[in-house]
Amino acid sequence: MPVIVVANLxxxxxxxxxxxxxxxxxxxxxxxxxxxxxxxxAACALLGLVTLAAALVAPGGREYSSSxxxxxxxxxxxxxxxGTILLPPTRRELARFMPIDPDSVVHAxxxxxxxxxxxxxxxxxxxxxxxxxxxxxxxxxAPLDLVLQELPFLIAAVLGAGLLIRRRPAAVTRRLGxxxxxxxxxxxxxxxxxxxxxxxxxxxxxxxxxxxxxxRKVDAANQRLFGRLDDPAGIATIALAAGICEETLFRxxxxxxxxxxxxxIVFAVVHTQYGLSLDTVAVFILAIGLGLLRRVAxxxxxxxxxxxxxxxxxxxxxGALIGPAVAVEAVLALGGLTAVFxxxxxxxxxxx
Numbered sequence: 001m002p003v004i005v006v007a008n009l010x011x012x013x014x015x016x017x018x019x020x021x022x023x024x025x026x027x028x029x030x031x032x033x034x035x036x037x038x039x040x041x042a043a044c045a046l047l048g049l050v051t052l053a054a055a056l057v058a059p060g061g062r063e064y065s066s067s068x069x070x071x072x073x074x075x076x077x078x079x080x081x082x083g084t085i086l087l088p089p090t091r092r093e094l095a096r097f098m099p100i101d102p103d104s105v106v107h108a109x110x111x112x113x114x115x116x117x118x119x120x121x122x123x124x125x126x127x128x129x130x131x132x133x134x135x136x137x138x139x140x141x142a143p144l145d146l147v148l149q150e151l152p153f154l155i156a157a158v159l160g161a162g163l164l165i166r167r168r169p170a171a172v173t174r175r176l177g178x179x180x181x182x183x184x185x186x187x188x189x190x191x192x193x194x195x196x197x198x199x200x201x202x203x204x205x206x207x208x209x210x211x212x213x214x215x216r217k218v219d220a221a222n223q224r225l226f227g228r229l230d231d232p233a234g235i236a237t238i239a240l241a242a243g244i245c246e247e248t249l250f251r252x253x254x255x256x257x258x259x260x261x262x263x264x265i266v267f268a269v270v271h272t273q274y275g276l277s278l279d280t281v282a283v284f285i286l287a288i289g290l291g292l293l294r295r296v297a298x299x300x301x302x303x304x305x306x307x308x309x310x311x312x313x314x315x316x317x318x319g320a321l322i323g324p325a326v327a328v329e330a331v332l333a334l335g336g337l338t339a340v341f342x343x344x345x346x347x348x349x350x351x352x
Contacts, residue, residue: 131221
């Protein structure tokens with residue numbers, strides 16, 4: 001969070017230099033922003049180097065560990081990759097594929113922090129049998145635990161958008177795409193949630209048929225983590241906390257600058273409870289779908305879809321409910337497609 005704040009102060013200083021009408025802010029913030037990003041990359045690389053050296057000197061890992069050396073190597077590469085973002089040619093090259101400003105400290109911060117996040121998660125998944133660890137020793141989550149786990153996403157989003165540093169609250173909500181949805185957008189969101197739920201069921205069935213052992217580990221880990229959240233309060237907490245906080249960060253703050261694909265990769269890797277499984281692939285594909293909703297409508301629409309999807313997963317649809325559920329989904333899907341192809345969603349520039 002401090003890195004994000006300093007980056008916004010640096011961005012305010014940079015933008016102030018472009019106009020004589022704006023107030024003058026110390027350019028020291030700009031230097032501080034770049035130095036902090038360099039420190040993040042260097043610390044990551046140093047951690048990887050030390051871990052790798054320790055693993056080579058004293059082979060063997062702790063319980064659940066398959067390769068401490070792999071962990072160190074991946075973290076080392078992650079730190080180097082994060083450090084290359086400080087090079088202007090790297091940012092200019094990335095700007096060909098992402099809608100970033102190569103000179104923006106904020107955009108560079110988003111790149112560095114997401115690279116480190118993906119690298120850290122990937123290193124852990126490759127080096128540790130995380131699913132087995134979670135299934136055996138993870139602390140079951142209560143509703144408050146889940147809220148506290150999701151809240152940093154929301155804070156990072158509003159700070160990244162420059163709340164009270166570069167933008168006022170109303171401007172922040174517009175930047176994040178949090179606008180009042182139209183009835184057609186709500187219809188599209190609910191229809192998409194039903195389609196996503198059906199897709200998720202299919203991918204889950206495929207996982208249990210193709211990767212039986214991994215699927216069992218995923219089930220055990222998720223039962224351990226979320227087993228106490230199967231009552232109405234728990235389901236509502238999962239649906240609202242995850243839907244609102246995650247969409248605000250990933251689709252609201254990150255996607256407009258980092259693009260759908262990279263944002264979806266980051267979104268998938270933070271769902272560590274699925275490990276390296278087909279369920280993670282499903283999360284990535286669902287993130288692409290949520291990103292498309294953000295693109296054609298706004299973040300509010302993708303949030304409604306995410307909340308509804310999580311609620312469907314928590315409640316479940318089976319038995320006598322399947323027939324009515326299919327009929328309702330057909331109506332919602334038809335309405336959503338009508339909204340898309342008839343232009344009833346309004347301008348595709350509803351939100352930045």
